[in-house]
Amino acid sequence: MTPEPLLDRGVPVLLAKIGRYPQHHGGLGVVRTIGRAGVPVHAIVEDRFTPVAFSRHVTRRFVWPTTGLEEPRLLADALLSIGRAIGSRCIAVPTDDEAAILLAEHSDRLAECFLLPPTPAGLPRLLASKASMHRLCEENGVPTPRTWAPANRDELVDAGRELGFPLVLKNRDAWSRLRTPAVGATTAVHDERSLLARFSAGPLPPVLMQEYIPREQAEDWITHLYCGAGGTPRVVFTGLKLRSWPPHAGVTTRAVAMNNPCLAKLAGELCSRIGYSGPADLDWRFDRRDGRYKLVDFNPRTGAQFRLFENVHGIDVVRAMHLDLTGREVPAGPQTDGRVFVAGQLDLPSAASWLRNEHRLPPDLFSRPEQQTERAWLCRDDPLPAAAEAIRYTGTVARFIRHTLHDRFVARRQAYRS
Structure with missing residues (x-):
């Protein structure tokens, strides 16, 4: 195996996000993959108890709670203030569509503090919108539902x-x-x-x-990629989604990396035709009724499960982005197949739902001991985020149970009175 390429440690990274979602494992993946390479990582967090804020790889935390209701111009002003506080030009890695759109549409101003992919300014908004994404796919011959x-x-x-x-x-x-x-x-x-x-x-x-598309007639696939200037794919990865929460519609809770040349070609050619530059997370459904892969979502940012994928040189989507934007070569090579991604406690209700609805165990595609498992939270060299998430998750479950019991009590009382 070729030695892992050295990222430019003089160019830090900012984990950029808009909106409130503190229990997001994708941001933690960004922090860990960059921090382990020795690159300083700064993180925007909702509060000081956000799990990612406890990571040993975070150089500095910026507590900046946002809702997405703010004026984009004011959000861009705040990002500039954060960039100036960092003190050196850095790479902003978005973990939600709103942040990706903000960075692209205000790239001229934000270039003072940030290195950004040279994607057309309006393209991330078009791709994040399900309606305009559908039109782009029709224009470029990509099947969609x-x-x-x-x-x-x-x-x-x-x-x-x-x-x-x-x-x-x-x-x-x-x-x-x-x-x-x-x-x-x-x-x-x-x-x-x-x-x-x-x-x-x-x-x-x-x-x-x-x-x-009926579940019994479909397979859920994912493509994660990074494209350089002009939409040239630098890395393209494919995998099979095994479970999600909520079932069949939500965040991926278990997936396996599987090379799918047909799907990789389809995704890469789409990005080349539209000139998309940057990281992306694409969701597909393979429809057995007509034998076609249909694009369901195009997320113009890093995906929550991007750490599922690496090539044989240890390059994932975020590392490829850092190498490319700092003018370094992105080593080409096949993806490492068989890697498994597990999203911690979210996979437990997903598995329970599968058993209840399917009356059988989920297909076991990843039992071989040589296969690597990438866990969203648990990690030996960085244990505190998992502990913080466990505490926060317990509170979330307790609130859910309390609200459910309250709603049932109110419904029964109303039924009794009527």
Whole structure:
């Protein structure tokens, strides 16, 4: 194996994020992969108890709670202040769509403090929007599920009848999911009555309706890549998603790295055609009914499970980004197949749901002892974030149980009174 390339330790990294999601393991992955290479890592955190703030690899923490409701210009001003406080030009690594859009659309101003991929300024917004992503795919010959972005309730009904039930509802745009969310998460609806009940009052929020591909006829695949100037792929990785939470729609909780040349080519060619530069996380569904991979989501930033993937030189998406933006060669080589990613405690309810619904154990594709397991939280050389996350997760579960019991009590009391 070729020795691991040395990253430029004189160019630090800033973990950039917009919105409140303190229990995010993808940001911790960024901190660890860069910190282990000896590069200073600065992190934006929601509060001083955010789990990533406890990582031994974090050089400096910037407590900057945001909601996504702020004016983008003011957010860019705050990022500039953070960049100036760091004191040297650094690489900003976004972990959410809003941060990626902000960095791209304000790149001229932010270039004072940050090294950024030379992607067209408006492209991340187009890709993060499910409606415009669908149009870009149609223009470039990339299959996607049938999609409809209704403007009013009449179109909502028409779309439901055109797509058929069940169908999938998603928030249409990056910023609107924080400001005027249509759904809390990707949601399946099974009939027209349920669809109309969700949007019974007020203006129709920005919602996207998508064809449902039956689980028994599909496989969920992921592609993580980094593209340099002009959309040239530097690294492209593919893997199979085994479980997620919520089931079949949420964050990946268990996945395995599997080389898929067809999918890698499809993703790389799309980025080349549209000129996308930067890290990206693409979700696909292989539809056995017509034998095609269909692009479901294009996230123009690092994905939460990016540490699943490395090539034989130890290069992941974030390291490739650092090498490229500092003018260094990104070593080419095949991906390391068989690596497994596990998202800690989120995989437990996912596995339980699988057993309850499928009445069998999940397929075991990763039992061989030589396979490497990348855990989202647990790590021998950096244990404190996992401890902080365990405490925070316990609080989250306790609040969920309390609210559930309260809602049931209220419902029973109302039923008794009626």
